[in-house]
Amino acid sequence: MTAMTTPMAFAAAAKRRALRTGVRRGLTEFRQQWTNRDDVLGQVVWLVLILTTLFFMRDAHLPGTSFSLGTATVPSVLGAGIVFNGLSGAAGQLVIDREDGTLLRAKATPNGMLGYLLGKIVSLSLMQVAGLVVVLVPCLFLFSGLASDGVWSWLNLLWVLVLGLLATLPLGAPIGSLIRDPRAMALVMLPVTGLTAISGIFYPITALPVWVQDVAQVFPMYWLGLGMRSALLPDSAVVVEIGQSWRPWWTLGVLVVWSVIGLALAPVLLRRMARRESGSSVAERRERALQRV
Template identity: 50%
Template structure:
């Protein structure tokens, strides 16, 4: 990988990140859904759950952070790749020597940066209006850090793969299955309250494990009683997220190279014609 192209990509990612947080519509898109979710949790702040003595909102806040990492890390990169393929941005990057390297580095930096900023803001606001969450001690901070890092490594390559093969319509339709995964991943209610087969299905995907890792870092130790096997299962969390990350990092470059190789003016025109036919 060219060092010059990588530096250009890092600079591009930083510029895109600054533009994102200086644009009103982009800010609304970034924070509207988390704000609604925080509003729902605020209304649930007095509804207690089981033995830990915590409210449903306090238990769900770490899961909300996990969903931001998994959903936004995946879908933001997916969406930008689909749009840039269709409007010619990717084709223009391909025309520049090492332009694809700089393009992908920039998108990864901008996406990961935006997710980290969202997590920090939602965590801060959530701790103020809901409470019950704290990062007490170096161990909690270390857990929080590696869960965020591994979560992004698990989500971003999947977003890149899907963004390389889907069109706008397919990307939109994917939203519903992703929302379904959020529903069964213990975000707004402990996964132990779900039927066994849904618990098993939820544990296949990274979202549950990111949420579990967030809960282990942010909640008091006695909150573990509501988890499966009454354990934070750090080893399993690192293993599942690690498998997703390694698989994604192995597959994503192959799919991205194949997509870039086939990208041309003719393919872009064909996609545009197909979109116009659907519109009329």
């Protein structure tokens, strides 16, 4: 019995160490991103563009209401940002880590892939939350009518945010595992940009053809926007939604389904990609990168 439990206990201890290492790695990467001039500049530019766009929408109104279109668009933009940045961030970092050999080093460490995956989830989740706060806080002062239900609004926002992160971040791993050239990231994100256009982010989805509404409802971006709107907007804004309802149970169900899909695919595809990594493949990619330069 002792001979059997010792290896099991050793394996469990090794996994716990990998998890602790992954959390520490994620926190370190998060701090580094906020001390990197280019990353901080990118955040500032993005914030200015978003706030400027919303500011010029403040005098427009939702169809059939006196509610500001700018105010109604704030939560939609937050939801779309979680999807867009979650997918592109996870996929982009995976491509970079494969290029510079980080993934190969993780593969060579016991339970290294587990720690690597957890570290990425921690760092990217923190970046997403920080980005949401950076956008939302100024909007609370610029636009009236946000989070009017007080504590209930923030609790509602919390569960939508958690499920939104689970539904999007793991999907970045399958996308990143399919990309061979970092320059292809722009082409991969084009469909996400298209989803932004049809998901009711900048204008009510009910103004679009029914078949377009049906397509948008398959993907998490629409439901994240809807969940954010249900959390941050007053009930009077629901009149422009499909069925004039926030549909919280549908939002919960769809985001859970996408979370399960992503969490099931990510470890499998990461392990398969890691098995193909070797010193020669990293060197070959570096040589190609030098030739491009």
